[in-house]
Amino acid sequence: MTNEDGGVSSSEQSMKARYELSRRIAHDTMAPIRQIAQLIEIFKAEHADSLDEDAQVILGMVQDKTRQLSEMTQAVRAYSDAMCKPLALQEANFAAALSTEIESLQFETVLFKRENSISVTADPQFLRQFIQRLLRSIPFDVAKEQSAELVLSVCHDEASAAHIRLDFSPCSIDFSEKLQLSELAQYKSGDLFELLCLHECSEICLRHGWALYMEKNGDDVLRVNICL
Known part of the structure; x- marks a missing residue:
């Protein structure tokens, strides 16, 4: 949408700004989630011989919750995109x-x-x-x-x-x-x-x-x- 001068309208500028902000939030939120998942994998690999069954179960639960958090963050990002990402019709x-x-x-x-x-x-x-x-x-x-x-x-x-x-x-x-x-x-x-x-x-x-x-x-x- 353009204004009378042929420029981008304020509503389109606002939508683009919201999209850029939501993308930044999603990126910065996903980074520590990925790091947690990677650290768990490293910890399990380095201490596989010393972890008892209870510890393995707990680490597995942490991994499951990390995956759920990652999926939910991606879902929120997709919802944000649906609201304000520019369309390419x-x-x-x-x-x-x-x-x-x-x-x-x-x-x-x-x-x-x-x-x-x-x-x-x-x-x-x-x-x-x-x-x-x-x-x-x-x-x-x-x-x-x-x-x-x-x-x-x-x-x-x-x-x-x-x-x-x-x-x-x-x-x-x-x-x-x-x-x-x-x-x-x-x-x-x-x-x-x-x-x-x-x-x-x-x-x-x-x-x-x-x-x-x-x-x-x-x-x-x-x-x-x-x-x-």
Whole structure:
């Protein structure tokens, strides 16, 4: 966004400043976390013969907590990026991006049906981020012993505005009204990472000008509508 003189607007400058600050905070926070993890590995290697079982267990617990702290710090950074990192919009294939993320999550029992190409205008990084968080947020019953299905299509609503439709089945939650993405929190465990995922998706939608809502389609199908 530019002002009347062709320069960068104050709101864009403010957003860029917030992004640079959040990046600095994340970097400076991650540095000691990585150092703690490295020091534990060095300590274990140098004292492997003298550590008893209790000490090994305690060190393992410290390593687990360090990993959790690292993952949470990265999640907070990703949420901050979703709010204020400058967008680099271009044409992107939503179907291809979704297929890639399904493969990366190793949903071995998911049957994925899609149209050949679904073009959207989006920042490629945020599109991947949005799909990753959405797939982790949807209460989608994917178990080894049962098959599941995800159907991707494009349709038009009453106003002839194209929107993407994702049908997830089976889905365990039961509701009668349309749900906004943030309202999924009531069906989740409520931990911070899950809440960040939901709010991250919402921020990415907001910044791209998309609207997202969910509805039940039959007894066990959750339909996610992304209005472009």
